[in-house]
Amino acid sequence: MKRADKRTITVIMVAVVLIAAIPLFILKGAEFGGSDDAGSQVVESIEKDFEPWFSPVLESMLGRELPGEVESLIFCIQTGIGVGIIAFLLGRFVERKKWEKK
């Protein structure tokens, strides 16, 4: 990879980490929300006595809300699948370039 591009990517990565990490350090006492349904809170504030008319299939099967840690696990699996595909294909491209140069 071109040296300039490597530098660009490093700079961008630092920027990304900063944007994500600074709120963590600056906002002491902020909850960084565990639940995913703030939209639902606003709906409930607009329409009193709101009841969702359908519940997610997994919740119906479990009979309860998905436990936080298990939800994290499944999100991890999702990330893993995505990264696996990207890394596999990218690895092939990198090797190909190396052999082409020969």
Added chain:
Amino acid sequence: MTRQQKKLFVLSIAFAAAFAIVPGANAMHIMEGYLPLQFCIAWGVICIPFLVMGFFSIQNKLRENRKNITILAMSGAFIFVISSLKIPSVTGSCSHMTGTGLGAILFGPGAVSILGIIVLVFQAVMLAHGGLTSLGANTFSMAVAGPFLSYGVYMVCKKCKVNRRVSVFLAAALGDVFTYCVTSFQLAVAYPSESGGMLASAGKFLAVFAPTQLPLAMIEGLLTTIIMITLENYAQPELRDVGYLEGK
């Protein structure tokens, strides 16, 4: 609205939203059971032509060149990765990004609708995140509207001879913001507030989503740019086949 006007419109929303007062909030999609049935059906029906167009677009691209499947798979995998990450934001809560910008730039907005709906179904079933009833609405906001804006912004930047990487950044970031604007609009249409109707509701929802989302939209733009730089370095033949780079 011309594309240029659309871009300015979205920028103005983002700008206005940045100054809105904000209760801590996070969300990505409309949750299961939170959209009345008639809206679920309506948004679902609206999505169908886009999904059909997307399916044919993918079919054609693969027929042109079997190898396009690698970049297509990478775009889909990118959505998988990006939409699974919960990132803390300046408002004191976390949210997800969309990841559809990459596919929109490389394959056009149609194809991304198929990739997006796969991810949405995965999340709705496996994670109780988003929903099957709200699938139509979520598909429209994340897999149709967002990518269309990303593609439009990218094309406009290309015409204006903006630096290619800057256009990628803008396309991905604005697409992300637009997805959330559309989600707010979908909720506002379904739940107009008694005083002020739809507009007031839209404002409320935007105030909840947008400020949390803006730094995340920037992160999405930056990550999309990173992967584009990587692809430009290692996958030039594939990018030429797809039409992103000139020449054959």
